[in-house]
Structure formats: structure tokens, C-alpha cells
Amino acid sequence: MKFPFPLTPEIKFALEAVRKASQLTVAVQNEMKQFSSLQKSDQSPVTVADLAAQAIVAHLLEEKLPQDILVGEESSEMLGLVENRNTLDQVLEHVKRFFSHATLDGVCDWIDRGTAEPAYRFWTLDPVDGTKGFLRGDQYAVALAFIVNGKVEIGVLGCPNLKEAKFQDVGGVGSLVIAIRGKGCWSSILKTEHLSFLPLHVSDCREPRDAVLMRSYDRSHTNEAQLEKIKDALHLQKPPIRLDSLSKYTVLASGKADLFFRLLPMDRPDYRDYIWDQAAGDLILQEAGGKVTDLDGKALDYTAGKKLFNNRGALASNGFLHEAALKAVKEEGI
Ligand code: AMP
Numbered sequence: 001m002k003f004p005f006p007l008t009p010e011i012k013f014a015l016e017a018v019r020k021a022s023q024l025t026v027a028v029q030n031e032m033k034q035f036s037s038l039q040k041s042d043q044s045p046v047t048v049a050d051l052a053a054q055a056i057v058a059h060l061l062e063e064k065l066p067q068d069i070l071v072g073e074e075s076s077e078m079l080g081l082v083e084n085r086n087t088l089d090q091v092l093e094h095v096k097r098f099f100s101h102a103t104l105d106g107v108c109d110w111i112d113r114g115t116a117e118p119a120y121r122f123w124t125l126d127p128v129d130g131t132k133g134f135l136r137g138d139q140y141a142v143a144l145a146f147i148v149n150g151k152v153e154i155g156v157l158g159c160p161n162l163k164e165a166k167f168q169d170v171g172g173v174g175s176l177v178i179a180i181r182g183k184g185c186w187s188s189i190l191k192t193e194h195l196s197f198l199p200l201h202v203s204d205c206r207e208p209r210d211a212v213l214m215r216s217y218d219r220s221h222t223n224e225a226q227l228e229k230i231k232d233a234l235h236l237q238k239p240p241i242r243l244d245s246l247s248k249y250t251v252l253a254s255g256k257a258d259l260f261f262r263l264l265p266m267d268r269p270d271y272r273d274y275i276w277d278q279a280a281g282d283l284i285l286q287e288a289g290g291k292v293t294d295l296d297g298k299a300l301d302y303t304a305g306k307k308l309f310n311n312r313g314a315l316a317s318n319g320f321l322h323e324a325a326l327k328a329v330k331e332e333g334i
């Protein structure tokens with residue numbers, strides 16, 4: 001299927017930006033594998049990928065939609081330090097593969113074009129969501145969302161290590177997933193430019209005991225005791241799928257899993273996600289037929305600043321299981 005919706009300048013930009021940023025992160029990840037001196041504990045590969053990906057998305061936005069603003073996760077602040085000169089050189093080298101006219105100063109300006117505050121109309125970007133997955137050579141996502149008047153209008157996820165939005169496939173063709181408010185959600189191949197898209201739909205699982213739970217790979221990103229209580233309350237029987245990043249929402253949108261709880265860690269009960277940690281996945285799952293709320297059943301509120309200050313955690317489901325899941329959260333006193 002060709003792209004099933006008129007390619008507005010916003011949609012064209014979003015697809016191109018996430019495709020390019022994802023290709024860049026793949027290149028950095030491949031280099032990580034080649035140079036074993038880049039230890040997994042070394043923060044530099046992810047820094048290079050994060051910063052360079054934000055630079056190219058911000059620069060592309062400047063070219064294609066010059067009036068629009070970008071609220072991204074990164075800033076160039078640390079690149080000004082002498083000890084980070086090597087990182088800056090690597091960022092420039094990667095950006096130049098996409099924009100050969102890039103310069104050292106220019107790249108920092110491009111990154112900082114992505115440090116705007118949320119407004120009536122803005123884009124929000126997590127250039128590498130799932131840092132730990134990225135460093136492990138595992139799942140991560142490039143997440144871009146377009147928000148107007150507090151509503152996510154376009155959500156795009158680049159999942160370089162997922163195939164057909166559902167199967168783990170490190171080093172394969174990758175998935176590019178886009179949702180447009182009120183129009184649907186589609187998946188394509190990340191590696192090639194041909195615009196062939198297939199619609200995504202959530203599962204039709206209606207029995208909690210048959211549901212597949214998605215959970216953060218990182219145990220510190222949830223509350224394990226509460227998660228166990230919820231699993232018991234819902235009588236979940238199938239083994240959960242552990243995955244980093246908004247790739248979880250892609251898998252939910254493709255019908256391969258049914259539930260995800262963003263619980264607040266025991267030691268950080270006031271933890272709040274950033275808007276870029278949810279926005280793209282939120283629309284993608286909803287347009288695939290699913291539902292996303294916070295743990296109290298409220299819609300995620302993108303008007304409160306860079307963080308979701310008005311929401312406690314998140315609950316993402318195929319829709320059918322949402323009420324039962326909310327009930328379990330409430331009854332377990334979570
Ligand atoms: P996940 O893939 O579910 O582990 O979540 C990944 C994203 O959420 C990253 O952007 C993390 O920085 C963020 N995140 C989730 N939970 C936490 C937490 N408890 N503390 C810090 N960051 C978190």
C-alpha cells in the first residue's frame with residue numbers, strides 16, 4: 001500500500017526526519033560493534049547518536065518548516081567543554097553524512113534549535129529513547145511527535161531493531177511507524193525509501209488471563225512489587241516481553257502484546273515522564289485501536305510543560321483490557 005494519506009509538509013518532514021535520524025543511530029550502533037574500545041558503560045556512543053540525531057532533525061525542520069519549533073531532549077551545552085571535543089568531532093562527522101555543509105558551530109546551533117519550550121504548536125523529539133537498549137545493541141526508538149493545542153496530531157517512531165513493528169530483529173530492516181490523528185496508524189520499512197505502508201491494529205485479546213504484558217527492560221524503571229500485584233490481580237499467565245523504549249508501543253500497536261504499565265519506582269514516587277517519552281507512542285497506539293491514559297485513567301496532558309506533570313505514570317493497552325487494568329491498579333492501591 002502506498003502512503004494512505006495526502007503527504008502534507010508536516011507528514012513529509014516527520015517521515016524524512018525520523019528515517020534519517022534512525023539511519024544515523026544505526027551507523028553509530030554499527031561503529032560501536034566494530035570498535036570494542038567503546039565499552040558498554042561508556043556514554044560516548046549514545047551521546048554522539050543523541051546529539052547528531054537531534055541536529056539533523058532540527059536542521060531539517062529549519063529547512064522544511066522554518067516557522068516550527070522543536071522541543072528535544074538534548075542541548076549542545078556539554079559539547080563546549082574542551083574534554084568533549086572528540087565527541088563534537090564525531091557528532092559533526094555523522095551529521096555531515098546527511099548534510100555535507102555542516103560545520104562545528106553550525107551543528108551546535110542546530111542541536112540548540114531543539115531546546116525550545118512547548119507552545120501552541122510544536123514538535124517534540126527523543127532522538128534516542130531507550131539509551132540502555134541502544135548501548136546493549138538492543139531495542140531503542142527515535143521518537144518524534146507534532147503537538148497542536150495540547151493534542152498529538154502526528155506521531156512517528158523509528159524502531160531500527162524491530163521488524164514489521166513486532167518482531168525483534170537486531171540489524172534487520174527496521175520499522176518506521178506513523179500515526180495521524182483520526183486517520184490511523186501504519187508501518188513501513190525503515191531502511192528503504194519506498195513509501196509502502198501497512199495498517200497496524202491492536203490485538204483483540206479481551207481476557208486478562210490471555211494478555212501479554214510488555215514491561216521495561218530496566219527493572220529500575222518500574223515498581224516490581226506493584227507489577228507483581230497487578231499480574232496476580234489480572235491472573236496474567238503468559239510470560240511478559242521485556243523491551244526498552246517506545247518500541248513497546250509499536251509492539252502493542254501491532255497486536256503482539258496487550259498491556260504496558262508505567263509504574264512509579266519505589267524510590268521515586270514523584271517520577272514523571274517527559275512529553276517526548278510518551279507523545280509519539282500515545283498517538284500510535286490510540287490510532288491502532290488501543291488506549292493510553294495515566295494510572296488514574298486520565299488522558300496524558302501535553303500542556304503542562306516539558307514533563308507530564310499532571311499525570312501519574314501511564315497505562316497502555318489494546319483498549320479491550322483497559323478498564324480491567326485500571327481497576328486492578330485502583331484495587332491494589334497503586
Ligand atoms: P523504558 O524503556 O520503559 O525503560 O523507559 C525508557 C524511557 O523512560 C527513557 O527515556 C528513560 O529515561 C525514562 N524512564 C522511565 N522510567 C524511568 C525512571 N524510573 N527513572 C528515570 N527515567 C525513566
Ligand code: MG
Pocket residue numbers: 126128129130276277
Ligand atoms: Mg526517553
